[in-house]
Amino acid sequence: MSKLAHLKAEWIKLKRTPVLYLPLFLGILMGAFVFIGHYGDGNSLAVINQNPWRVYFGRGGGIYSIFLLIPFVVLLTGGIVFIERRANAWKYLYTMPLTRGRIYFAKLLILLGLLAMASVLFMLCIIVSAYFLGWFFPEHEFYYYAPQIKRIANYIVHSYIAILGVLGLHYLLSLYFKNVLIPFGIGMLGMVMGFFFVGLDVWFNIYFPYAAPMAAQDFGMFRSTQRAFVGGNWLSNYEMYSLIWFIVTVEIGYLYETRREVV
Amino acid sequence: MNAIQIKNLTYSYSKKKTILNDLSMAVPKGSIYGFLGANGAGKSTTIRTVLGLLKAQKGSIHLLDTRLKDASRSIFKRIGSLIEAPSLYAHLNAVEHLQLLAQYQGVSTKTIAPTLDRVGLLVHQKKPTSAYSTGMKQRLGLAMALLHDPELLILDEPVNGLDPNGITEIRKIILQLQEEGKTILLSSHLLAELERIVSHVGILQDGKLQFEGTLQSLQELKSGQQWIQIRTGDVQHAQTILSNYPNEVVDHNQVKVQISSEDQIPNLIKQVVNANISIYEVQVLKNDLEQLFINLTQQENE
Structure with a gap:
């Protein structure tokens, strides 16, 4: 069996499922949000000698980090696990000639891939929607300035790291709870709490995984005083704790999944 | 030689209720072993333990001459299983189900069409399984168990929910498989149905085997009563x-x-x-x- 065979099998399962269309939906939704917001009120973009892409990306990124990234990851992790649960497929999957660990990590890789796909689609949709806006409002000068690809790519990498803690945690929760609504409820509650913790700038918000995507790249919306850089001024402490959450929850999930009895 | 050898197997979900109580059984190679028992007798628990889905709390299980505890996962390349209702993804069709299994089992996708033909699903191969009847689902479950041409087949209630025609079709396939030299462990509570095809019988009650032997020895016992x-x-x-x-x-x-x-x-x-x-x-x-x-x-x- 090829080393990638089980990944291919996981990919086949996603055919025609909402999980596969979720990243595309997220990207289009983001592009549409930012476009409609500026279509109604574009004055803030029409500033002489100011690159409109900077403001446009900043607002798009802010909405993406604060309002959409957590629900997206919660739905994605829940959806991937729900595909198996609905088919009652664990009893069958775990009689295959490969270890439970390989199945567990194949799903995790698919999750990470779909999150990366969503990030890239978000970037593309933001760029397309900006050009579209520029077509209606040439005074914004989107066609005059080049898009700040490097800036948004940097943002995407950091927001990706900042959401990994939530992804690891929700992968574990989705495997543990049979009812798909429980992880979803926990995710929404976590998001609201994260919003308040970051907004109130409480000291412990750096340890709260749902706060990380909001605070790590907030485009000046929260101005968290807890944020500090570690590792050569590249990684923020929010991202570092998100990575720790990810590693710990993935390990717990692995131990749980490889030991549980399939009743 | 036995394809499955269970010795003194004990399993309980809680301290109060023991499901399998010092169970020992042997499924000879090349046999169709009818595993009988009323609902709740412990048939499915036995099968899940044999397949490693549940951990034996006591006793030992040997599959195809290998101790399950020490066996590598590759042993499951030689075993096909269907546990109760088949595990089907409603959004995929029959070919896609077998494609993903071919990936897991490491077999060529060329085996898909003959396997579907064998269970009579070739004409319905592109239909989503959500549109399948119970019988078709059960046949696809059987195809999934057969795709990698296993030596040992473990079928838990394979005719559950089937109409008489469906039962006859599954029976024919099982008999063909035995002719090919495969060993089949077949659990069912449709007792009269098993009598027609099995060569060996094990009767389970409250987690203990009440009878084990050939069908002939069972019939001899029967004639005296x-x-x-x-x-x-x-x-x-x-x-x-x-x-x-x-x-x-x-x-x-x-x-x-x-x-x-x-x-x-x-x-x-x-x-x-x-x-x-x-x-x-x-x-x-x-x-x-x-x-x-x-x-x-x-x-x-x-």
């Missing part, structure tokens, strides 16, 4: 005449008599008629595997 029922005008008198046979009164005009062979029936009737007792009806009671199963499990309860 045949009953006939006589409807007569004088039950009391008939019972006295037939006192040299084990008997019991069924109701005011019927008596049930146990015989060891059908050859005893004419003589028995002659005895009653010679005593001037009128006989209105003589009925050989159905005594198939199902009746024997009930007898065996009742004996244990008593």
Whole structure:
């Protein structure tokens, strides 16, 4: 069996499922949000000698980090696990000639891939929607300035790291709870709490995984005083704790999944 | 040589309820082993433990001459299974199901069409499984168990929910598989159905095996426990005449008599008629595997 065979099998399962269309939906939704917001009120973009892409990306990124990234990851992790649960497929999957660990990590890789796909689609949709806006409002000068690809790519990498803690945690929760609504409820509650913790700038918000995507790249919306850089001024402490959450929850999930009895 | 050898297996979900109680059984290679038991007897728990889905708390399991505890995952390349209702992804069709299994099992996708043809699903291969009937789903489950051409097939209630035609089709496939030299462990509570195809039988009750042996040995046991029922005008008198046979009164005009062979029936009737007792009806009671199963499990309860 090829080393990638089980990944291919996981990919086949996603055919025609909402999980596969979720990243595309997220990207289009983001592009549409930012476009409609500026279509109604574009004055803030029409500033002489100011690159409109900077403001446009900043607002798009802010909405993406604060309002959409957590629900997206919660739905994605829940959806991937729900595909198996609905088919009652664990009893069958775990009689295959490969270890439970390989199945567990194949799903995790698919999750990470779909999150990366969503990030890239978000970037593309933001760029397309900006050009579209520029077509209606040439005074914004989107066609005059080049898009700040490097800036948004940097943002995407950091927001990706900042959401990994939530992804690891929700992968574990989705495997543990049979009812798909429980992880979803926990995710929404976590998001609201994260919003308040970051907004109130409480000291412990750096340890709260749902706060990380909001605070790590907030485009000046929260101005968290807890944020500090570690590792050569590249990684923020929010991202570092998100990575720790990810590693710990993935390990717990692995131990749980490889030991549980399939009743 | 046994394809499955279980020794002193114990499993319980909680301290209060033991599901498998020191269970030992052996499924000979090349056999169709009928695994019988009422609902809740522990058949599915046994099968899930054999497949490693549940961990044996005591005892040992050998699959294809390898101790399950020490076996690598590659042992499952030699085993196909269908546990109760098949695990189907409603959004995928039959070909896609077998494609993903081909990836897991490391077999060529060229085996997909012949496997679907074997279970009669080739014409429905592109239909989503959400549109399948129960019988079609069960046949696809069987195809999924067969795709990698396993030596040992473990089928838990494979004819559950099937109509008589569906049962006949599955039976034909199972018999063909035995002709190819495969070993099949077949659990069911449709006892009369198993009697038609199995070569060996194990009867499970409350997590313990009440009987294990060939179908022939079971039939021999069965023949020693045949009953006939006589409807007569004088039950009391008939019972006295037939006192040299084990008997019991069924109701005011019927008596049930146990015989060891059908050859005893004419003589028995002659005895009653010679005593001037009128006989209105003589009925050989159905005594198939199902009746024997009930007898065996009742004996244990008593």
